[in-house]
Amino acid sequence: MKLINSLTYAAVFGTALTLQAQVAPAQQKLNPTIESFVSEIKNNNQLEKISHELLDGIGPRLVGSPQMDQAADWAIKTFNSWGINSRREDYGTWKAWERGLTHVDMTYPRAKNIEATQLAWSPATKKAINAEVIAMPVFTTEAEFKAWLPKVKGKIVLMSQNQRYGRSDYQYKEFGTEELYDKVTTQRKADNDAWANSIKVTGHNNNTLPVVLEQNGAAAVAISYWTGIMGANRIFGAKTKNIPMIDISNEDYGMLYRLAENGTTPKITLNAQSKHNGVAKTYNVVGEIKGTEKPNEYIILSAHFDSWDGAQGATDNGTGTVAMMEAIRTIKKLYPNNKRTILICLWGSEEQGLNGSRAFVEDHPEIVKNTQAVFNLDNGTGRVVNINGSGFKESYEYMTRWLAGAPNEVTKHIKTDYPGLPSGGGSDHSSFVAAGIPGFMLSSLNWGYGTYTWHTNKDTYDKIVFEEIQSNAILAASLVYMADQEETLVNRDRRVLPNGRDGKQMEWPEVKGPARTSDAYFK
Template identity: 50%
Template sequence: MNKKYAFLGLTAFVSVTINAQNFQQNKQAVYNQIINEVETNNQLEHLAFELLDEIGPRLVGSPQMEQAHNWVVATYKKWNIKAENIPYGEWKSWQRGTTEITMTSPRIKSIEGTQLAWNINSKKAVEAEVVAMPVFQSKNDFENWARSVKGKIVMISQYQKSGRPENQWKEHATKEDFDTYKKEKTDDLTAWNNSIKATEKSLRELVKYLETKGAAGFVQSYNTGTMGANRIFYSFAQTVPMVDVSLEDYGLLYRLAANGKSPKIKINTQSKNLGTTKTFNTIATIPGKTKPNEYVMLSAHLDSWDGAQGATDNGTGTILMMEVARLIQKYHPNNDRTIVIGHWGSEEQGLNGSRVYIMDHPTEVQKIKVLFNQDSGTGRINYIGGQGFVNSYDYLGNWLQSVPEHIRKHIKTDFPGMPQSRGTDNASFVAAGIPAFNLNTQNWDYGQYTWHTNRDTYDKIVFEELEKNVITTTLLTLEAANDPNEISNEKRVLPKDTEWPTVKEPKRSAEDY
């Protein structure tokens, strides 16, 4: 680059920074610099690579979760942003290893599947016949059958006759066949639910009971209805292997068992139980200059389930907030209000990290004037609700005018809206009376395809959408951090028989879960 023009560019940047004391005069120049960097030199793909490919999924209590917390702190340090890990409890420490599932009879076949979280390390492979639960008419039916499971691997999910998603049936089948398909699907689900109800046990209790009867393991298939996508949560079994397998392989095993072919599988898992470990929140801070005791907070949970990489839940929210902080620190660090970034732990087990922050930091919580949270996938921001705060339209609607029109036109708003009581971390702050807004996004089949599934991987991120979210969130944050007006937290009058959400106790250990 020509040194003269490089110097002029530096001079222009310094000039904008020096004059930032009068934000309203210079903000468009700052905004233009930020938008240009997002469009030409953002760090989103690099951050996603380091978090998702290198560290991987972030199950609470796992070594990868602690590694992720440390990575966030180290990354902020490189950007000259102060950050720290704040411990608040402990969780069982479990590290996922390899899972090998093989059908050994009536033929040899690799089975697609994975061990469920916090399941035991069986130390050696378990090979046994696979049996499917019959339809139970009564508790007595179930208990009589339960005597036969000793030494066998039990299938505990409903059999799906069709592996095709409903949208394909709707598009390609005749109306008559589609209607028949829907009726059969509804009838089969009703029969399954009635059979489980007849046992007088939840599915979790059923598994534990069958363990006491000597079951050698359990196989489930928690398919979402989208081809290849299964939800991967935690193991109900305490002493024997429990795995989730693909709809296709589950169907194969079920049909073999139902037709008297006595299929066998071998389960070899190499997970590690590492005892207990501390759990953390990571908090970063860009200090304010004229109103340092008033906070604008950015919020995203860092943990994930670990069936895949946790890319859209909530890797996208994490790297979004980190990139917003980087841009603010680079282009406009001298804001009126302090900007705090919360990367929460154990959101997936019940908003624990954000609830802990409410409980453990009451002084800091009272300083929060507004909060922006993101935890709904990879799509562009398309909806912001007022969360029941009477005057949210006045300030949030005004701040949104700073967002470029080609992005803003996709964002619908609802004021004052209703307070959110659950779902993601902004609900913890709404309960505490903080105007805490979730930045809802375009769906991109989030609920069916990537939310808590084995398909929530790096390649599902739509970076073009995420770039728009960085621009929106950065500008909203700067507007909030430098708004000379008070930010009202007055609550609306709620409809009859409706109450404002209450602050809830967090879970600080696995024993509470």
């Protein structure tokens, strides 16, 4: 998931009417079917079971990896065991890569294991690399950079900024004096600005610079993409073509940087194993419960299935996946006569640009045009606390009604923004919104998502708050039931959008096609 959503625009432009979700009084009498959903999900849910199978047994689901294939087979088998017809829908290909073991050890000036992760799609080491470490300094001119560049030959290059302070800002604020907090935050900004300027004067950027280092003979490139939270680093893809690229924990990276900077040249042994397996198919996994009265109209439970692979892909987006799986399991068991066809769509390659959902919209116009609503989960482990009307003029009318049918204990936390603004690409509901279909992000309480688990080495099973995603499964199942009870497809008129920052009227997001191959991504 990208940390962008339409709530940001609403906050900036102040155009959305904020309302508390409308619910019945405290002694709420639920529809008997929804009441049965609540009982089933509270007392008989399979959230921990399927989370364990997916996250512990299979692990992260990088597009093009064997683990993604294993996860698809598992999901189809699981759906079928629940009596839900399911299928894999191929839509393209991607660079195939399989992670192996990575070992990094400092051998001089002392022996120490280094906490490091090989970046996705990184070239492997043919044999262990034993090399000195060189730290890229802060440059003030391009001439300085060019004069330094020959020094990288045969070295493992530290390419990221060294963090002067390894504690998070919130600790300085909590425990330090006001003067200390001001000093640290001021110094951090100055360091960040100086480093950004240093990269700029090289004439390159963080994506292109690794290739320049490689072309000048570097043995490997090491970065440290620290989130600002102790122990948490973001793990994305390698930018090198022929040499390994790794991410080192902030703590170990700082030690290596200081040693190199102060004249004690550290030495490292690096063994990064992985396999490039040509190309692999990309696909979505789709489960289907056929409608009894209006089988050619649809309601979609949406979550992306893929992840980055620095950890287990637990909160991005294992939690969305298992909550939606639990919702459709419950619906299948307790709502036998659904009017419309209910789909659960587990998207592939969301992390590389919403490719799975964009392919579905492009490949299934007959489904898309007759879709009642899309409910999407994709932002961590917290309970849903915000729902945006996505720019649909009448969203207040029907979403308020649907939320009123859900349990008060779930909806009492939710604030709504109607009609809201359309999301331009934060997650997979955006693919449907662009096509004019009511798609709603069920936005969750943060639980440190943005800084601690989003795309990091800490996105693991133990970070899941099952009580919260249980609530989300209840909400999703309830919304599906309420949307299914509508006599007709809801109104999908679009609001007149306000002016943007540039003073010009904002435009509805355009429908974008998927990347059906990885060629452009890896250019």
